[in-house]
Amino acid sequence: MTDHRAHVVYRRLLSRNGHGYPLWIPDPDENLPEAYRKDGISIGDVGLLTVDGGFDFLFNVHASANDPVNSGGVPSQSFSALNDPHAIRKTSFIHKEKSSITSAHVTQKSIAMEGSANTATKKAQAAVLMLPNGAHRYEAKNIPIYENYASENGIAWYQYVNGTLNRGAPNGSLYLVTGCDKCRSWGTAAVSQPEETQEVSLKF
Numbered sequence: 001m002t003d004h005r006a007h008v009v010y011r012r013l014l015s016r017n018g019h020g021y022p023l024w025i026p027d028p029d030e031n032l033p034e035a036y037r038k039d040g041i042s043i044g045d046v047g048l049l050t051v052d053g054g055f056d057f058l059f060n061v062h063a064s065a066n067d068p069v070n071s072g073g074v075p076s077q078s079f080s081a082l083n084d085p086h087a088i089r090k091t092s093f094i095h096k097e098k099s100s101i102t103s104a105h106v107t108q109k110s111i112a113m114e115g116s117a118n119t120a121t122k123k124a125q126a127a128v129l130m131l132p133n134g135a136h137r138y139e140a141k142n143i144p145i146y147e148n149y150a151s152e153n154g155i156a157w158y159q160y161v162n163g164t165l166n167r168g169a170p171n172g173s174l175y176l177v178t179g180c181d182k183c184r185s186w187g188t189a190a191v192s193q194p195e196e197t198q199e200v201s202l203k204f
Contacts, residue, residue: 006190007053013103013127020179024053024188032057035068043088043140045177046157048169058161061149075160082149087141094137094181101129127190135183143178150176
């Protein structure tokens, strides 16, 4: 049976575009430290995907145990940060101003800098991400370093998450962020089972 929940439709359709995992709720948890909320999701973050399409940040492997970003705790007293934070590639405006990322057969009619956008679709399900101010991309250059680090520390991470934090995270549910797209403003929309051409309007 097809899942019609907005965040599921959004994730399933936009993931086909090859821009990583589409988060329905990209905003950081407001209860997280200000030091983390200031920049949001970043390379080196370890966390879980939430049931409503967000990211549950736990700790960052590039920050020390005493860093304000990690004030919520780290896996163990012997936690050792991954000291390779500068090997990051930045691509400015990988997504141009007034651009959008859409599922197949979605027509973009307009997007204005002052905060409105319109799209249309005839498909049974469709998803749209609007980027009025565009977006920059950040990518780790040395992926094997992250793979090795995760392999060496993965057991300790799960013990911490399921023991100390009591998250009940099954095997394979932890994510280590090695790339992300960042923007100043955005709008998301997902529709399911339109009977005819359906127009979606967003206001920012």
